[in-house]
Amino acid sequence: MTAEFPLTERDFARIRALIHRHAGIALGSHKREMVYSRVSRRLRQLGLPDFAGYLDLLESAEGSAECQLFINSLTTNLTSFYREEHHFPVLARLAQASRQPLAIWCAAASTGEEPYSIAMTLFEAIGERATAARILATDIDTDVLARAEAGIFRQERVGALSPERLKRFFSRGVGANAGYVKVRPELRALVRFERLNLLDASWPVKEQQDAIFCRNVMIYFDKPTQKRVLERFVPLLKPHGLLFAGHSENASLVSPCFRSAGQTVYSLAPVRAGDRA
Known part of the structure; x- marks a missing residue:
């Protein structure tokens, strides 16, 4: 079967180079079909005849807006409420032990399930004191961020939450909005x-954080990019702050700046004498 848009080796190499340069994502050669499926949608929407012309657009002065859509097309946004559930009791204990309002950065917010899980954990752990906390939720994908900000989810997305959590933290849609829930104000x-x-x-992270959630992001980066990102986290964590990583990520193997503090939870490693300025 002939492809609608031929994807040459040169085109694929350019795509891999572009997404690595702009987003740090290291695409393996086995991702060719996925790349074709996702990026070809942009060609159809723009009415372009081939990948070469699309890539020329991305690399031109007029291609900045399209570049964001290109990045959106190739980011993966698998998420759920309380994903990697073992992290949230750790966060709850951190909140209960803190005498100051917490600052937490969720560095891959996707459609919002993770930062809202963090917020629910704080309310359950420390009650009204949670209202003083500051949760920054960021993502490279503008499409998923817009959905996260809206805070509206299909009923099946919250199906695993307990009835108590659903009642406390969500409003059910009625009429035209039946089948949806919305996070409470x-x-x-x-x-x-x-x-x-x-x-x-x-x-845009100006204060030190009590916790940084950067889960299932590093797996898309090559080792040098992982190391650079982890090293930039170091001054942004409070001395007793925690870094939460994904189940297949090991920050301590990539960077000597961190040591294990639990199951895919990391704290800052002690500064060695030879590392001091």
């Missing part, structure tokens, strides 16, 4: 959403 108020590319020269 007090939960939504805890989270600030902002676009962020982990490769950007500067990040």
Whole structure:
């Protein structure tokens, strides 16, 4: 069967180079079919005849807006409420032990399930004191961020939540909105959403964090990119702050700046004498 848009080896190499340069994503050669499926949608929408012309657009001065859509097309946004559930009791204990309002950065917010799970955990752990917490939720994909900010989910997305959590933290849609739920205002108020590319020269994170959630992101980066990102986390964590990683990620293997503090939970490693300025 002839492909609608021929994808040459040169086209595929250019796509891999572009997404690595702009988003840090290291695409393996086995991702060719996935790349074709996702990027070809942009060709259809723009009425372009081939990948070469689309890539020329991305690399042109007029291609900045399209570049964001290109990035959106190739990011993976698998998420769920309380994904990797063992992290949330750790967060709850951190909140209960803190005498100050917590600052937490969720560095891959996707469609919002993760930052809202963080917010629910704080309310359950420390009650009304949670309203003073600051949760920054960022993502490189502007499409999923818009959905996260809206805080509206299909009923099946919250199906695994307990009836108590559903009643406390969500409003059920009625009429035309039947089958959907919306996060309640007090939960939504805890989270600030902002676009962020982990490769950007500067990040909108100005204060030290009690916790950084960067889960299932590093797996898409090559080792040098992982190391650079982890090293940039170091000054942004409070001395006793925690980094939460994905189940297949091991921060301590990539960077000597971190040591294991639990199941895919990391704390800052002690500064060695030879590392001091």
